[in-house]
């Protein structure tokens with residue numbers, strides 16, 4: 001399966017098995033350190049860079065104009081959709097306008113669901129017996145051992 005990744009793929013922790021492609025415009029847009037690291041790792045694993053010709057780019061702009069998405073699409077978005085149109089690959093995007101234009105052009109699209117943001121919550125656990133040490137207590141009220149920190153994953157939305 002050929003996938004064409006838009007920039008949003010690199011902005012979060014995403015995994016996809018297959019023949020992975022992106023465009024030069026996407027590569028250009030990836031600036032922050034963590035996203036660049038992900039890009040480098042995927043490149044080492046075989047991510048390739050391609051691009052569509054002017055005919056596909058025009059076709060995408062025309063379709064986006066009709067669907068009303070053109071004003072919210074960046075040149076990067078357009079490059080990704082156009083490459084999908086040129087190759088028949090599946091566009092991977094978290095952007096609603098990109099997904100919409102793909103549907104209009106009958107370009108297969110896989111919507112990228114942004115994973116629920118998680119934040120770490122630190123708890124103090126006893127290094128001796130493992131009991132949770134209440135906030136404000138210096139040592140374990142049960143056995144007197146000093147605490148150790150342990151991070152637990154908790155979803156930011158409270159679920």
Ligand SMILES: [Zn+2]
Nearest residue numbers: 126129140143
């Ligand atoms: Zn204890």
